[in-house]
Amino acid sequence: MSRLSRNSTDQWCGGQLFLCLVLATFGCFSAGQVQASDDSRADFFESKVRPLLISKCHACHSAANDDPAAGLMLDSADAIEESGVVIAGQADDSLLIEAVSYESGLDMPPDQPLSDKERAVLRKWIDDGAFFPDTKPVSGFDLAGRRDSHWAWQPVNPPEIPATGTTASDPIDAFVQKSNGPHDGVDRATWLRRVTFALTGLPPTPDQLKEFLADQRPDAKYRWVNRQMADPEFGVRWGRHWMDLVRFAETYGHEFDYPIPHAWRFRDWVVRSINDDVPFDQFVVEQLAGDLVPSPRRDPLDQTDLSKQGSAFWWLGEAVHAPVDVKDDQAIRVDNQIDVAGKAVLGLTIACARCHDHKFDAISQADYYSLSGILQSTTRSIGWLDPGGKVQQRVDECRRSLDQLQTVAFANPDLVRLDKAEVSNPPADLPTDAELVFDLTQGWPDGCTTEGWAFEPFETDAIPPAVTPSIVPAPDGDPVAIETHPATWLNSRVAGIEAAGVWRSPPFVIKQPHLIYQLAGQDQCEIRLVVDGYFMGDYHTLLFSGMRIKVDQPSAGDDGHWGWQVQGGDLHHYIGHTAHLEVWDPGPGWIGLARVYQSAEAKKPDSSVAPVQLLDAKSVFASQARPDRWASVLQTARSRVYRSGGPRAVPVLQSSKLTGRDVPLAVRGDVHQPGDPVPRSDLTAFRIADVHEDQSSQSGPIDRLELAGRWTDPANPLTPRVAVNRWWHHVFGQGIVASCDNFGVLGQLPSDPELLDHLADRLMRGGWSRKRMVRDFVLSDSFADPSRIQRLEGEAIRDALLTISGRLDRQIGGPSVPIHLTSFMTGRGRPKSSGPIDGQGRRSLFVEVRRNFLSPFMAAFDTPAPSTSVGKRNVSNVPAQALAMLNDPMIDDLLDHWTQTLLESGPVDDSSATGRLIDSVYMQAFARKPTEQEFAIAEQFLIESESVAVGLRDFVDVLVNTKEFIFVP
Numbered sequence: 001m002s003r004l005s006r007n008s009t010d011q012w013c014g015g016q017l018f019l020c021l022v023l024a025t026f027g028c029f030s031a032g033q034v035q036a037s038d039d040s041r042a043d044f045f046e047s048k049v050r051p052l053l054i055s056k057c058h059a060c061h062s063a064a065n066d067d068p069a070a071g072l073m074l075d076s077a078d079a080i081e082e083s084g085v086v087i088a089g090q091a092d093d094s095l096l097i098e099a100v101s102y103e104s105g106l107d108m109p110p111d112q113p114l115s116d117k118e119r120a121v122l123r124k125w126i127d128d129g130a131f132f133p134d135t136k137p138v139s140g141f142d143l144a145g146r147r148d149s150h151w152a153w154q155p156v157n158p159p160e161i162p163a164t165g166t167t168a169s170d171p172i173d174a175f176v177q178k179s180n181g182p183h184d185g186v187d188r189a190t191w192l193r194r195v196t197f198a199l200t201g202l203p204p205t206p207d208q209l210k211e212f213l214a215d216q217r218p219d220a221k222y223r224w225v226n227r228q229m230a231d232p233e234f235g236v237r238w239g240r241h242w243m244d245l246v247r248f249a250e251t252y253g254h255e256f257d258y259p260i261p262h263a264w265r266f267r268d269w270v271v272r273s274i275n276d277d278v279p280f281d282q283f284v285v286e287q288l289a290g291d292l293v294p295s296p297r298r299d300p301l302d303q304t305d306l307s308k309q310g311s312a313f314w315w316l317g318e319a320v321h322a323p324v325d326v327k328d329d330q331a332i333r334v335d336n337q338i339d340v341a342g343k344a345v346l347g348l349t350i351a352c353a354r355c356h357d358h359k360f361d362a363i364s365q366a367d368y369y370s371l372s373g374i375l376q377s378t379t380r381s382i383g384w385l386d387p388g389g390k391v392q393q394r395v396d397e398c399r400r401s402l403d404q405l406q407t408v409a410f411a412n413p414d415l416v417r418l419d420k421a422e423v424s425n426p427p428a429d430l431p432t433d434a435e436l437v438f439d440l441t442q443g444w445p446d447g448c449t450t451e452g453w454a455f456e457p458f459e460t461d462a463i464p465p466a467v468t469p470s471i472v473p474a475p476d477g478d479p480v481a482i483e484t485h486p487a488t489w490l491n492s493r494v495a496g497i498e499a500a501g502v503w504r505s506p507p508f509v510i511k512q513p514h515l516i517y518q519l520a521g522q523d524q525c526e527i528r529l530v531v532d533g534y535f536m537g538d539y540h541t542l543l544f545s546g547m548r549i550k551v552d553q554p555s556a557g558d559d560g561h562w563g564w565q566v567q568g569g570d571l572h573h574y575i576g577h578t579a580h581l582e583v584w585d586p587g588p589g590w591i592g593l594a595r596v597y598q599s600a601e602a603k604k605p606d607s608s609v610a611p612v613q614l615l616d617a618k619s620v621f622a623s624q625a626r627p628d629r630w631a632s633v634l635q636t637a638r639s640r641v642y643r644s645g646g647p648r649a650v651p652v653l654q655s656s657k658l659t660g661r662d663v664p665l666a667v668r669g670d671v672h673q674p675g676d677p678v679p680r681s682d683l684t685a686f687r688i689a690d691v692h693e694d695q696s697s698q699s700g701p702i703d704r705l706e707l708a709g710r711w712t713d714p715a716n717p718l719t720p721r722v723a724v725n726r727w728w729h730h731v732f733g734q735g736i737v738a739s740c741d742n743f744g745v746l747g748q749l750p751s752d753p754e755l756l757d758h759l760a761d762r763l764m765r766g767g768w769s770r771k772r773m774v775r776d777f778v779l780s781d782s783f784a785d786p787s788r789i790q791r792l793e794g795e796a797i798r799d800a801l802l803t804i805s806g807r808l809d810r811q812i813g814g815p816s817v818p819i820h821l822t823s824f825m826t827g828r829g830r831p832k833s834s835g836p837i838d839g840q841g842r843r844s845l846f847v848e849v850r851r852n853f854l855s856p857f858m859a860a861f862d863t864p865a866p867s868t869s870v871g872k873r874n875v876s877n878v879p880a881q882a883l884a885m886l887n888d889p890m891i892d893d894l895l896d897h898w899t900q901t902l903l904e905s906g907p908v909d910d911s912s913a914t915g916r917l918i919d920s921v922y923m924q925a926f927a928r929k930p931t932e933q934e935f936a937i938a939e940q941f942l943i944e945s946e947s948v949a950v951g952l953r954d955f956v957d958v959l960v961n962t963k964e965f966i967f968v969p
């Protein structure tokens with residue numbers, strides 16, 4: 001269908017006149033260009049630029065030097081401006097870039113050039129305007145003084161409700177009217193559109209508007225708000241807000257944009273948690289440490305664990321495959337985790353203390369590394385959910401059968417016992433330099449952890465402490481053999497071959513280029529060596545070859561029996577690095593592990609595994625009073641161990657705990673310059689009861705669960721303040737603290753500190769209920785202030801178009817719809833096929849987010865790149881947005897469908913039908929009827945069009961390109 005085209009000059013002029021008049025009519029809704037805030041530039045400067053200047057330049061070019069080289073100082077905005085070495089916005093013309101590029105003879109730093117990455121940081125900083133904070137760093141580092149002097153660290157102090165002289169419906173209004181005075185409010189139709197977008201991100205339908213306007217009961221608004229909050233679309237709308245904070249995406253970005261496994265399940269968890277109104281403090285705890293919660297929240301219907309999925313929060317960031325420097329890769333990943341958590345929960349830029357004490361806030365460099373230790377004691381994991389407990393039931397059945405079998409087997413006096421000395425002796429033909437790493441014959445090492453069912457310790461009083469049997473069928477199925485080996489060896493068969501699970505070792509230091517394993521197993525089970533937390537071996541083995549051993553390979557033992565295998569590959573590159581083992585049984589299959597050695601030789605022992613015995617079951621049971629009964633027991637156990645086709649666990653991305661370890665403070669943020677280890681703990685400013693006490697006093701090491709408890713403790717003033725400020729921002733368009741992600745010195749002061757504390761106190765006294773707070777916000781008189789106007793986000797604009805076109809699919813959750821790829825979306829990692837242009841009609845939240853292939857439409861409307869926490873989106877008003885609304889194929893497709901739906905809604909060949917169409921379009925697009933002027937212009941335009949279909953298509957095109965469609969008054 002043509003777009004704003006006419007067959008004659010007269011028709012085009014009429015269309016042009018119509019366009020001009022309509023745009024003029026809605027001109028009152030236009031908004032000037034809104035510049036991006038300085039928050040992101042400040043974050044970039046503090047986390048990237050300042051540390052670089054300090055480490056590479058300040059030794060010669062700062063006020064700390066009595067005689068700065070060439071009189072040049074690079075430690076303040078004034079000094080840089082005065083020197084003229086930086087031209088803001090013009091990196092190529094800046095003398096600083098010329099010097100660090102080593103191209104003109106003015107080579108700086110003189111000893112060693114900057115890396116390409118470091119030069120790129122300076123280029124980006126200058127091209128983005130060379131932002132340098134006006135606030136000067138506080139001299140020295142008096143943490144207690146900083147904490148005492150800054151408003152955000154002070155306890156929440158609920159104020160008295162101000163007297164306004166008016167009848168304020170809520171204390172919120174009393175505070176607001178104290179500064180702004182009362183107002184008349186907006187009409188009910190405008191209020192309905194405003195509140196429906198705020199709560200669900202969707203426009204009200206004409207039927208909803210009619211129903212609401214007809215409801216004259218005093219509590220009509222209250223009823224409508226409750227109805228919207230009970231709608232699952234509430235969780236979709238408010239879940240999208242949270243996605244910005246956790247930098248949600250479903251791929252890792254970098255070169256090949258590999259997928260993040262099961263990321264969509266975290267998104268669905270967020271939506272459900274918000275719809276269930278999970279208390280916000282618990283919502284935070286489950287994201288920081290949902291895998292560690294001792295009594296997890298459970299689904300009321302099938303008892304599924306609803307807590308552990310939240311811990312995927314830590315693992316949604318970008319990731320690099322084949323990093324040349326794996327320690328630095330880990331440091332960058334942890335830096336992002338700390339940055340996101342600090343901003344999202346506390347509104348603090350903790351990551352700015354990676355290289356030095358924070359220049360402005362009460363955060364020391366030691367604080368940063370105390371948190372880093374907690375996160376380096378955590379690993380990314382695939383866990384499993386068990387809806388209805390069906391997997392656990394099968395595992396319990398298997399264990400009970402083996403228990404019965406063992407009872408009779410070990411009652412047999414002819415059963416040969418394992419000699420403890422023989423069990424403990426290593427093979428005689430091990431390499432002479434072989435060093436024992438783990439000996440499971442002596443028990444599980446301290447600090448090992450498990451996930452799932454495959455490696456749950458198998459305990460029964462009937463088993464001697466040195467042995468435990470496993471049932472293994474002979475190749476032809478008969479006779480059946482009973483295998484015995486030390487009870488503490490890993491053997492996932494005791495839970496059945498379908499049971500999934502992972503066993504993790506404590507961390508150890510790699511000292512030799514080879515690891516030697518005594519193991520057994522079948523199918524796709526494997527042992528993974530995880531070096532410095534690197535997990536991208538799932539996708540790419542460059543620089544990490546040989547880090548995984550699959551037990552179904554010939555070298556993994558004889559027909560699944562116990563044997564030896566050597567791991568080498570790229571291991572020699574990582575001598576001196578910290579690693580841990582992961583024994584993976586994804587089911588079906590099984591795996592066992594007995595011992596691990598490291599050696600300079602790639603030699604595996606030739607000797608058999610002495611502690612393992614294979615005994616003929618018939619001979620074992622022959623002396624029993626009822627051999628037939630025990631044959632039945634044997635057959636039942638065998639069938640339960642090896643059965644397949646049963647219920648499968650649901651895989652989820654989550655965090656898992658490793659052995660806690662303190663990490664060294666990295667001098668100037670360089671992991672290759674380690675200082676003293678820093679105990680794992682919380683921020684010092686939270687930890688000290690009295691800020692004037694000795695700051696060196698430390699509590700014992702803590703884990704993520706304890707950290708989560710401290711961050712959500714009612715005594716912590718930041719978490720409730722930051723939460724209510726974010727919700728206020730989303731409802732009213734501007735936070736009480738405008739810098740939503742930064743409550744520190746570089747952030748903005750609260751416009752009404754008393755209102756902020758009133759709301760923070762109200763949140764905690766109200767059980768941390770998000771819905772209760774948002775309900776209070778939208779039912780306040782302040783929400784109806786006619787001076788307010790907000791631009792819709794790209795997601796809300798698209799979802800509104802889906803709604804009015806009749807294409808919206810309200811399904812909640814499930815795997816994401818693949819992103820639609822335009823011909824311009826090219827590059828490595830591009831999916832082989834494109835998703836549907838309309839995203840199958842699903843809401844924008846459920847369309848795939850690929851870091852290297854982000855939606856151009858969403859980018860035009862300021863959807864942030866998922867790299868760090870963004871609590872306040874840029875709100876721009878630029879030509880690219882109008883061009884997207886006019887030319888995007890998705891918009892074109894939806895407007896075609898809307899036009900067709902309107903044409904099919906009734907007769908279109910008389911004047912009354914024309915009026916009905918005009919009214920219908922305005923009601924669907926704006927939740928109001930057209931004014932007389934608007935109606936007259938539209939009617940003339942449709943009458944003069946070559947056909948009703950062509951005219952109507954152009955008419956709806958023009959209306960969605962008005963400010964009123966994308967702005968909510």
